Amino acid sequence: MSFRHPQILDIARRDGRVTVDGLAEALGVTVQTIRRDLSELADAGRLSRVHGGAVLPSGVSNIGYADRRALGAEVKAAIATRAAALIPDRASVFLNIGTTTEAVAHALRGHTGLMVVTNNLNVATTLAETDAEVIVTGGTLRRADGGLVGPMAAAAVDRFKVDVAVIGCSALDAEGDLLDYDPGEVEVARAILRQSRRTVLVADASKLTRKAPVRIASLSQIDTWITDALPDPLAEKCAAWGTEVLHP
Missing domain, CATH: 1.10.10.10 (Winged helix-like DNA-binding domain superfamily/Winged helix DNA-binding domain)
Incomplete structure (x- = not known):
């Protein structure tokens, strides 16, 4: 070597x-x-x-959580700040598993009166010292990244109807499909999208270079996508679908 x-x-x-x-x-x-x-x-x-x-x-398994957290940290922080600006005080919010949604939790620490429902123990810990009401879904603990996945987590999500869902994904393809690795995590992400009045995807352009085997949803089902860059063909699809694209 x-x-x-x-x-x-x-x-x-x-x-x-x-x-x-x-x-x-x-x-x-x-x-x-x-x-x-x-x-x-x-x-x-x-x-x-x-x-x-x-x-x-990337392929059928994700890279390590510590490596993911370090990837494009400045871009993730900028995306998170933009996402947090969309969320008013005293809103109800879903935050799912991921390093970018974890960055959003950090960006929300200055908000007041939030209710945050999450299947991400890192998000819960980040917001524990704020005045936010933090509700953890339960479910099967994925020790590698502090995620809670599976039917119990999805069932807990179904008990809520929140103002804004902020979700991440592991990959995005040219057709505009949001992709991930773990079917148990995807089950929860789909429930979050169903139970939210507004959906916000936080995913930087590196996700367009990656592959994952399990489909969460289409960008056509997302209200707002916050990203640092995207190719023109996908931008045109977002415009046709009515998916708002914002940059940090």
């Missing part, structure tokens, strides 16, 4: 993706050398090649 490989993986974990030109400049080597490094890392299953570079691999 080349001594550059750990450096390349560190950059990929930090930024979500790497480019051939960017790595060549950062590491002071030729683009041919970087292409060879990326091919070797892809062969080892550490990265997935995309046009002009590589991304962290």
Whole structure:
């Protein structure tokens, strides 16, 4: 293994993706050398090649929670701030599992009088010291990320009808489908969408480079999507569906 490989993986974990030109400049080597490094890392299953570079691999299992939390942290924080601005004081809110929804919880700490229903123990902990009424759904604990999933969690969600749902997803495809890895988590996310008067998706552009096997819903079912960037074809679909797209 080349001594550059750990450096390349560190950059990929930090930024979500790497480019051939960017790595060549950062590491002071030729683009041919970087292409060879990326091919070797892809062969080892550490990265997935995309046009002009590589991304962290995804497929039927998600990357680690700590790695996800570190990916694009500044972008997630900006998206979270924009999402929090849409939520008035004394609103009722769903927040589901995910590092971006966790960032939204941090951004909501200055709000007053909220009722927050969540299947995310990290969200509950973040809001525990505020005046928000925090309701945890229950369900099967997923120790890897503090998520509560499965039929019990979905049934708990069905007991509420809230003003705003803020959800994340693990991947978005070109057809505008929101995707995730765990059917038990998806079951809860679908219940959250059903039981909300307004739905807000918080998902940065890196989700467009990833794949996951379980469908949550379509962007056509989402009222507002907050993201840092999106390709024109998907922007056109959102306009046709009436899905509002906001940027941080």
